[in-house]
Amino acid sequence: MNNKPIKEHPEKYDAIVIGTGISGGWAAKELCEQGLKTLVLERGRMVKHIEDYPTMYMDPWDFKHREKQHPDETNNQHNQRKLWRGALTKPATKHWFVDDVKHPYNEEKDYLWIRGYHVGGRSIMWGKQSYRLSDLDFEANKKDGHGVDWPIRYDDLAPWYDKVEAFIGVSGENLGLPQLPDGKLEPPMELNCVEEDLKSSIASNFDDRLLTIGRAAHITGDKARAGRSKCQYRNRCIRGCPFGGYFSSNSSTLPAAERTGNMHLRPNSIAYEIVYDDNLKKATGVKVMDAETKETFFFKADIVFCCASTIASTSILMQSKSERFPNGLGNDSGELGHNLMDHHYAVGASAQVDGFEDKYYKGKRPNGFYIPRFRNLGDEKTDQKDFLRGYGYQGGASRTNWKHAVSELSYGEDLKKDILKPGPWTVGLGGFGECLPYHENKIVLDYDKLDSWGLPTVTFDAEVKENEIKMRIDMRDQAVAMLKSAGYKNVNGHMGKAIPGACIHEMGTARMGRDPKTSVLNKNNQVHTVPNVYVTDGSCMTSSACQNPSLTYMAITARAANHAAKTFKNSKNS
Incomplete structure (x- = not known):
């Protein structure tokens, strides 16, 4: 950390939102639309949006090596390329992912x-699959005793x-399943012929499961947005x-926030500490380092929304130490x-x-099919002795294998004919x-290993355990059976191998x-002991x-932002 003096910004905001991804965009939209200067x-x-998507229209032949990447060109992305x-x-997407040399982390x-560090965050690159959690999920911890309720x-x-759902546009099919609640969905994308065949086969051979098109955050209907x-x-999409x-923050929530005139967006701004006032017993603002100049600033606000993504938000809270919170803001529980x-x-x-x-x-089609959870649904028929909780499948069918068009294997008229013939159908779950x-399973901060901005790096210490390993056997076997x-x-x-983080659902x-x-x-995503600080990204799960x-992060954020706005207005009127 540099020793430059911290400049206090003269303006006080109603709210500060840290992060511009899935959650941060929604926090900005809702707070700004409620009239808060944010x-x-x-x-x-x-x-x-649009003007900063450099490869959006490029075809394979527009790239130097037809979209192939020379290994030396990704030396600085050794983790991202795994x-x-x-x-x-x-080449079409590498600019969205971080330089691992500049942004190191440690692994036990x-x-x-x-990671992607830019306005919009991973909302630009996400997979768009959008499913609601159900009470089966919200009640699971209490019923089986793992975690807290x-x-x-x-x-x-x-x-x-x-x-x-109504705002972002989610296409898909309502199924009437208690474990996968119905939503406000746009017309579903179509399954192809092999997927329809598999759907029919599953319906005929299994009475506990079904196949549907994925629910994806893609506009397919006629509602104007x-x-x-x-x-x-x-x-x-990526x-x-x-x-x-x-849906992305760049095309949707951030423009909505900007249209209100209440948003001030500041890129290249590394939030590293939420400041707690021991006398006022609340957070008073955020310390920020300019990513380019390394100057430091203090921005004041009545409300702080931490939406920097799971690991980043928790890191900020851990770095936010004070006499009241020597182990990190709001960390009385030690959790x-x-x-x-x-x-x-990586199983199927x-x-x-x-x-x-x-x-x-x-x-x-930028979407696949989905087979919703059918294990441990709370009845004797679906209960499993070997493992708790459950799983779903995503998959797709396509025509592949164009190696019959390799020039060494044919030539002339026969080659031309073969090139026009697609290969065999394959399907995967x-x-x-x-x-x-x-x-x-945890993260800790290493103050002996600092990043390029003098901030502590994150050390991961997490693994899949026996319950997940036993579940994986069933996941493979049932995919084979279908x-x-x-x-x-x-x-x-x-x-x-199941490597934590590989799903990018931390x-x-x-x-x-x-x-x-x-x-x-x-319950409102407020830090228990610092209620003017809200945390609504994946870290809250x-x-x-x-x-x-991601759909749950967005819903949780919208709910919390409206709670914050209502509380703020009530305090101003009292």
């Missing part, structure tokens, strides 16, 4: 921390799920969508940094499908399983709870469920 801080560079065979750090056990239930969040249009089926077809969760995946099955050689599909909240029951060929089950570390002695946040969590 400073929004982003540690990374500015990214303007995932999905380096897909994240290809293997951990993948995938959620201080909210599905009914508390349902109207906020409604609001978020400012500055956004329908999904164009380009499947280049580059940034010039059409705004999928800050603990109960780190992710989903576990694949197969080859015959009989559809005369069929193909149009466009590049990938499981996403719930991780239990273990106190010993593909075999459909009569498909060359069915292969697979189960790779959560926990500042959990909600009913008791300040065992949790960090209350009390359990992980098995569904993709």
Whole structure:
């Protein structure tokens, strides 16, 4: 940390939001629309919707090496390139992911921390899968004794799920399943012929499960949304969508906040401490370092929303020390940094499908199918003896294998004909399983290893445990069973190493709870002992469920921001 004097900014804001991703964008939108003058801080560079998506229109032949990346070009992204065979750090997308040399972290056990530091955060690169949690999830900790009880239930969040879905646009199919509540959905994308065949087979051979198109944050209906249009089926979402077809902060929530005139967005601003006043017994603002000049500032506000992402938000709270909170802001329980969760995946099955050689599909659908959870639903039929909680599957079918067009294997007219023939159909199922909240899965700060800005680095100490390992066996076996029951060929089950962080669904570390002695946040996402500080990103999660969590982060944030605005206005009027 540099020793430059901290400059106090003369203006006092009603609220400060730290982070501009999935949660930060929603906090900014809701607070600004409620009339609060809001400073929004982003540690990374500015990214303007459309104009700052450099590869959005590029085709493979527009890149130097046809989208291939020379290994030397990603030496500074050694962690970011570990995932999905380096897909994240290809030329079309590498600019969205951090330089691991400038942004190091430490591992007691293997951990993948995938990050993007820029306005919009990972809302630009996320997978858009959008599922509600149910009371099965909110009640799980209390029923089986793992973790602490959620201080909210599905009914508390349902109207906020409604609001978020209606605003961002989520396409999909309502199913009437208690474990996967219905939503305010746009028209579903279409399954292809092989996916329809698998859906029919599962319906015929299993009475406890079904296949549906994924619920994805893509506009497919005719409802008008400012500055956004329908999904164009380009499947280049991770580059940034010039059409705004999928939800991102850049195309949606941040423009909504800006339209109010109440938002001041400040990129290149590293929030590193929330300041607590021992006399006033509340937070009074945020200390910020300019990422480029390393100057330090103090910004004052009545309310602080910590939405920097799970690990970053918890790191900020841990660094926010005072006489009252020597171990981090609001850390009376000692739970800050603990109960780190992710989903576990890299397990499932694949197969080859015959009989559809005369069929193909149009466009590049940016979505797959989904098989909702069917294990441990609270009845004897679905209960499992080997493991607690459950899992779902995501997958897809496509035509692959164009190696018959390799020039050494044919030439002339025969080659031309072969190039026009797609390869065989294949189908794959990938499981996403719930991780239990273990106190010993944690992060700590290392003040001996500092980053480029003199701030402590994060050390991860987390692993999957026996319950998840036993679940993974069932995830593989049931995927194989479904593909075999459909009569498909060359069915292969697979189960790779489960590395925490690889799902990019990190959560926990500042959990909600009913008791300040065992949790960090209350039912409104306020720090128990510092109620003018709200934490609404993944760090607030009390359990992980098995569904993709981003929709829940958004609903929780909208709910908390409206609570904060109402409380703020009441205090001004009293």
